[in-house]
Amino acid sequence: MKIALGNDHAAIELKNTVKEYLESLGNEVVDLGANENKGISYTVFGEAVADKVVAKEVDFGVLICGTGVGISIAANKVPGIRAAVCSDPTTARLVKQHNNANIIAFGARIVGSEAAKDILDAYMNAEFEGGRHQDRIDLITEIENKHSK
Numbered sequence: 001m002k003i004a005l006g007n008d009h010a011a012i013e014l015k016n017t018v019k020e021y022l023e024s025l026g027n028e029v030v031d032l033g034a035n036e037n038k039g040i041s042y043t044v045f046g047e048a049v050a051d052k053v054v055a056k057e058v059d060f061g062v063l064i065c066g067t068g069v070g071i072s073i074a075a076n077k078v079p080g081i082r083a084a085v086c087s088d089p090t091t092a093r094l095v096k097q098h099n100n101a102n103i104i105a106f107g108a109r110i111v112g113s114e115a116a117k118d119i120l121d122a123y124m125n126a127e128f129e130g131g132r133h134q135d136r137i138d139l140i141t142e143i144e145n146k147h148s149k
Contacts, residue, residue, distance in 0.1 A: 001124070004052040004061040006045035007033035008071065011064035011108035014116060018062060021117050025124075030058055046074030046083075053102050054080040060102050062120070067107035075103050079144055082137070087111055089122035096126035098133045 003022055007015035012034060019029050032048040034040055042065040049061040061083070065071040068085040075083040083103035084095040087110055095101040104123050106116060 001059040002028045002030065002057070004030045004032055004049040004058040005064075006049035006061065006071065007064040007108075008042035008045055008066070009034050009037050009039055010066040012037065014108040014111075014113060015064055017113045018064065018116055018120065022062075022120065033064070042071040043074040046071040047078060049103060050075040050078035050081045050083070054078055060104070060123075063103055063105040064108055064116075065105075066109045068105035068110065069107070072103070072105035075105070079148055082140070086119050086123065088115070089118045092119040092122040093126040096123050097129045098136075100128040100133070100137055 005015060005019055015033050019031060022029050030052060033045050046063055049063055052058045053061045063071040063075060063083065072083040072085050075081050081103060082099055082101045083105055084099060084101040085105045086092040086095060087106060092104055095104065104119065106119055111119065
């Protein structure tokens, strides 16, 4: 798989761990995140990853900031993105199965490196279930389209 990875200055160490882990599984990682401890806003990285995802240049995205919340909110402003904050493997599995999330996010101040790996494994091993869940995604898209005019 090809995965876009973005982070702010609060998550450099965890980003490097995640990147190494994803690559060890045979994935190609497009690193769009911060590498220096400079206060660049997480919004820049959330948008950069979201742009790669909607352009279908990558299979999905991973975002990391202090909590995972701010960076996921920024990504969700890009039409077509369904970014979900995941602090545990069950949530990561369900956001893929039920919401077909195309970006997962977590917080460097919330989860450790082993939890991050478990979250990634759960997400990557899950499959979208479709059916009634697709109906709900279609309704979400209708809301998105209504408000983007």
